[in-house]
Amino acid sequence: MIASRLLQLPLILLAVYTITLALAWAVPGNPLDRPEGRRPDPEVAKAMLARYNMESFGGFYVSYLEDATGLTWVKGEAKGGPVFDLGPSLQYPDRSVNEIIAASLPVSATIGALAIVVGLAMGLTAGLIGAAFPRTWLDSGSLALAMVGISLPAFVVGSALQMVFSLWLGWFPVAEWGRARDLVLPSVTLGLPYAAYIARLTRLGLAEQLSSDYARTALAKGVSRRGVLVRHALPNAILPVVSYLGPASAAAMTGSFVVERVYAIPGGMGQHFVNAVQNKDLFLIIGVVLVFSTMLVMLNLAVDVVYRWIDPRIGAGEG
Amino acid sequence: MLKFAAPVLLLIACVAAFVVSDPPRPRADVTLINRSEIATLDPATMSWAQDFRMARLLGEGLVRQDVFTRAMLPLPGVAERWEIGDGGRELRFYLRPGAVWSDGSRVTAAEFVYSWRRNLLPETGADYAGLFKLLEGGEAFYEFRKEQLKAYRESPGTPERAAEAWAIAEREFETRVGVKAVSDGELVVRLERPTPYILDVLAFPAFFPVHRGTIERFTSLDDVTGELRTDPKWTRPPSFVTNGPFVLTEWRFKRGMRLERFEGYWNNAAINVDSIECPTIEDPSAQVMAFTTGAADWVFDVSAPYRAEMLARRDRFWERHAETVARMRAEGADDLELARALPGEPDGFLHVFPAFGTYFYNLNCAPRLPDGRVNPLADARVRRALALTVDKESIVRNIRRCGERVASTLIPPGSIGGYESPRGLGRDAEEARRLLAESGYPGGAGFVTLEVLFNKDGGHDLIAQAVAKDWERELGISVRLVMKETRVFKDDLRLGRYMVSRASWFGDYGDPTTFLDVNRSDDNNNDRKYVSERFDGLLATAAELHADPAGRMGVLSRAEAMLVEEDLPLLPLFHYVELNLFDARKIAGATTHARQVQDLTRLDVLGDGKGADRAPEMER
Numbered sequence: 001m002i003a004s005r006l007l008q009l010p011l012i013l014l015a016v017y018t019i020t021l022a023l024a025w026a027v028p029g030n031p032l033d034r035p036e037g038r039r040p041d042p043e044v045a046k047a048m049l050a051r052y053n054m055e056s057f058g059g060f061y062v063s064y065l066e067d068a069t070g071l072t073w074v075k076g077e078a079k080g081g082p083v084f085d086l087g088p089s090l091q092y093p094d095r096s097v098n099e100i101i102a103a104s105l106p107v108s109a110t111i112g113a114l115a116i117v118v119g120l121a122m123g124l125t126a127g128l129i130g131a132a133f134p135r136t137w138l139d140s141g142s143l144a145l146a147m148v149g150i151s152l153p154a155f156v157v158g159s160a161l162q163m164v165f166s167l168w169l170g171w172f173p174v175a176e177w178g179r180a181r182d183l184v185l186p187s188v189t190l191g192l193p194y195a196a197y198i199a200r201l202t203r204l205g206l207a208e209q210l211s212s213d214y215a216r217t218a219l220a221k222g223v224s225r226r227g228v229l230v231r232h233a234l235p236n237a238i239l240p241v242v243s244y245l246g247p248a249s250a251a252a253m254t255g256s257f258v259v260e261r262v263y264a265i266p267g268g269m270g271q272h273f274v275n276a277v278q279n280k281d282l283f284l285i286i287g288v289v290l291v292f293s294t295m296l297v298m299l300n301l302a303v304d305v306v307y308r309w310i311d312p313r314i315g316a317g318e319g
Numbered sequence: 320m321l322k323f324a325a326p327v328l329l330l331i332a333c334v335a336a337f338v339v340s341d342p343p344r345p346r347a348d349v350t351l352i353n354r355s356e357i358a359t360l361d362p363a364t365m366s367w368a369q370d371f372r373m374a375r376l377l378g379e380g381l382v383r384q385d386v387f388t389r390a391m392l393p394l395p396g397v398a399e400r401w402e403i404g405d406g407g408r409e410l411r412f413y414l415r416p417g418a419v420w421s422d423g424s425r426v427t428a429a430e431f432v433y434s435w436r437r438n439l440l441p442e443t444g445a446d447y448a449g450l451f452k453l454l455e456g457g458e459a460f461y462e463f464r465k466e467q468l469k470a471y472r473e474s475p476g477t478p479e480r481a482a483e484a485w486a487i488a489e490r491e492f493e494t495r496v497g498v499k500a501v502s503d504g505e506l507v508v509r510l511e512r513p514t515p516y517i518l519d520v521l522a523f524p525a526f527f528p529v530h531r532g533t534i535e536r537f538t539s540l541d542d543v544t545g546e547l548r549t550d551p552k553w554t555r556p557p558s559f560v561t562n563g564p565f566v567l568t569e570w571r572f573k574r575g576m577r578l579e580r581f582e583g584y585w586n587n588a589a590i591n592v593d594s595i596e597c598p599t600i601e602d603p604s605a606q607v608m609a610f611t612t613g614a615a616d617w618v619f620d621v622s623a624p625y626r627a628e629m630l631a632r633r634d635r636f637w638e639r640h641a642e643t644v645a646r647m648r649a650e651g652a653d654d655l656e657l658a659r660a661l662p663g664e665p666d667g668f669l670h671v672f673p674a675f676g677t678y679f680y681n682l683n684c685a686p687r688l689p690d691g692r693v694n695p696l697a698d699a700r701v702r703r704a705l706a707l708t709v710d711k712e713s714i715v716r717n718i719r720r721c722g723e724r725v726a727s728t729l730i731p732p733g734s735i736g737g738y739e740s741p742r743g744l745g746r747d748a749e750e751a752r753r754l755l756a757e758s759g760y761p762g763g764a765g766f767v768t769l770e771v772l773f774n775k776d777g778g779h780d781l782i783a784q785a786v787a788k789d790w791e792r793e794l795g796i797s798v799r800l801v802m803k804e805t806r807v808f809k810d811d812l813r814l815g816r817y818m819v820s821r822a823s824w825f826g827d828y829g830d831p832t833t834f835l836d837v838n839r840s841d842d843n844n845n846d847r848k849y850v851s852e853r854f855d856g857l858l859a860t861a862a863e864l865h866a867d868p869a870g871r872m873g874v875l876s877r878a879e880a881m882l883v884e885e886d887l888p889l890l891p892l893f894h895y896v897e898l899n900l901f902d903a904r905k906i907a908g909a910t911t912h913a914r915q916v917q918d919l920t921r922l923d924v925l926g927d928g929k930g931a932d933r934a935p936e937m938e939r
Contacts, residue, residue: 027806029807030810034366039813039843040444044444047441047442048444079539088551092358092572103571104572173614261601263605266598
């Protein structure tokens with residue numbers, strides 16, 4: 001199963017590449033135009049289009065594909081460039097897309113990973129509490145909190161946390177970066193919606209497990225409610241959470257435009273998803289989309305592996 | 320339970336690794352916020368004000384400008400002295416032996432020749448190639464190389480053909496273009512014609528030398544196109560070799576830059592700070608917060624959401640000290656002297672500097688629009704009528720609210736020494752209606768719906784609404800607002816697919832031609848499709864009047880008068896300002912000159928015991 005998933009990856013990426021390029025290409029306006037300032041000589045502008053192979057869709061499609069898949073490198077035409085060349089950035093002429101992603105992915109991945117940890121810790125706790133004390137104020141309270149977490153957009157949560165913890169209490173710095181405590185507020189902001197979703201998944205999963213026959217049998221035989229919850233119900237209830245973690249991690253780790261803006265996190269990935277499109281930075285658009293798709297596929301694969309580890313019955317039948 | 324703990328522990332380990340690998344840097348002497356990432360440090364291809372600001376810290380041309388004099392007098396830079404001969408057509412520069420690159424080697428005359436040649440190669444895509452056409456043979460060489468490359472692409476390329484073509488181009492440059500290295504220390508520059516403002520142009524970053532050895536390591540000939548290609552990585556430390564007072568020690572994408580004093584700089588003794596940190600902060604509130612919490616010392620050009628409110632607070636602060644303000648203003652003190660005389664309250668940290676740019680509307684002069692419609696604006700009387708009916712005062716006061724000056728000219732008055740601005744048109748609805756009737760549209764009858772094109776964001780929509788309302792009310796015509804995405808908007812401008820459009824222009828050097836040239840009939844940036852033999856003729860006359868500076872300025876002023884009083888291919892609305900945020904009692908070195916060239920090599924942290932610890936005074 002894992003092998004077939006890996007084989008699917010190139011096909012998925014090719015489809016994503018084709019659709020993304022077609023859409024980005026259809027956006028009107030010359031990507032080499034500057035938003036302000038003087039205009040280059042028309043013939044120079046034409047020569048620049050030629051330099052980036054942007055005269056025709058077909059030409060660009062093939063040449064970029066060759067660069068990005070490493071075919072150019074295999075053919076020995078890369079001239080010392082990287083194996084997988086995602087091209088130059090049009091917006092930042094001194095940078096290549098490879099470089100931009102290499103600089104921004106670690107930043108976003110760190111916050112994203114932490115956000116998932118925050119989401120898991122808070123979500124599982126809230127879900128467990130809710131299930132342990134059903135139909136009490138703790139249960140309804142944790143579910144209500146989850147509702148709020150899902151509903152509130154990150155720019156509201158982010159600004160509120162910043163107001164309280166940075167400006168009023170002075171616990172965390174504003175717009176600084178590089179120390180462990182600079183990571184706290186962004187990860188919490190990014191992690192809250194995940195926490196909320198996980199709390200609901202856990203709470204509902206546990207409720208279902210607790211009402212199943214094996215749980216009632218265990219309770220009847222005198223196992224404590226806590227024991228049943230943690231030892232028997234949780235491992236089963238957590239499966240939907242695990243499958244949710246795949247796409248959630250991919251989304252969290254490739255950055256959030258809003259969180260990066262609110263906390264002025266320098267150089268995250270999220271901004272490129274928005275800015276590259278606005279700037280019509282063709283190479284960067286395709287670059288970030290390809291990286292995101294790859295991560296999505298790989299993390300879903302990882303989820304499958306974890307699934308088998310948690311519950312060996314899954315996939316056993318397929319051999 | 321271990322099953323759940325393992326991944327969590329793994330993640331925590333990753334985070335710890337990240338934090339350890341990316342520790343915060345020690346604080347620099349000064350921290351300046353860049354509002355967006357520096358696009359490029361290659362002087363040949365840069366075009367943004369903040370890129371130029373960095374270029375002036377890291378590099379130096381033959382001459383520099385004294386930004387604290389009204390006329391922006393030239394100061395010696397890499398050249399310690401120069402002679403001007405042949406009636407102003409020939410300049411001979413003597414390079415100081417002490418001017419060195421950050422790798423210790425001498426800055427030679429041959430490197431200037433090499434650097435300027437790069438700008439004249441069409442494949443470099445230099446933004447300011449046009450300025451290099453002031454050099455004798457510059458334009459001829461540019462055209463030659465362009466044709467050569469075009470011919471090259473017609474048959475299949477080989478490395479041999481590319482090398483051969485390049486060798487010919489090199490020879491061609493040597494024989495045709497008026498820039499020669501006589502020796503390491505002597506450079507002769509010949510001009511196409513005497514150019515009174517040439518020293519000002521030579522202080523512009525595009526004319527800075529670049530380190531030949533470094534660029535050549537990153538450059539190769541592309542045999543498909545025959546072009547010389549340079550890998551932009553050459554501008555990254557540690558490869559980047561520069562000749563300015565500071566060296567770039569770190570440039571992290573979207574994070575910022577760090578500059579350290581270059582001890583080998585010939586005028587190192589005049590530099591007052593040891594290190595400069597330039598974080599990139601794009602979010603407007605984060606910029607302001609970084610400043611208020613003390614993490615940054617200077618925000619250039621405060622972002623739009625904060626401008627009006629901060630300015631209102633500054634105005635109230637001034638009102639509280641009205642007496643001092645009035646007295647110092649009468650003495651001719653500028654904003655910064657004023658700020659240093661007033662108490663150091665945060666409300667007084669905002670400084671409004673005039674910018675060397677104007678916000679205006681293009682009025683399309685072409686007889687027909689590209690879609691075949693007759694263009695009513697082709698009639699100059701109609702354009703004048705439109706200009707006479709806009710309430711610019713209200714736009715500045717109620718919409719922009721940043722202390723801009725209302726504009727009736729294209730060139731900001733007072734920005735260029737020795738230049739007298741024309742008066743321009745005022746507001747006169749009566750006269751406007753008369754002109755409109757005269758051109759066949761009495762009371763607006765029969766006038767097609769006028770379209771006003773502008774790009775989204777930036778508040779252009781509010782201004783367009785105000786202008787449209789004025790025209791509808793005063794002239795009885797109907798107006799339609801058309802908002803487009805910036806790149807589409809730019810396409811429309813280039814192709815003349817509009818009637819009225821939002822526009823702006825910023826000057827590059829201290830001569831009226833930096834604004835007027837774009838209205839020449841054959842100029843590539845003449846979006847207005849303005850064709851006037853008389854206007855072109857006045858510019859040509861001025862070019863011949865190099866020996867008579869006052870007469871020349873007079874002719875240029877007449878040319879501008881044609882634009883803003885008679886033909887109105889453009890409708891000036893206001894002159895831009897820049898709102899800077901810094902404590903003038905702590906940070907010195909900013910200029911309030913109307914051309915807004917910030918030469919940060921004059922930066923000084925007052926009272927830190929380093930350097931002069933005295934604010935340079937603006938010439939009154």
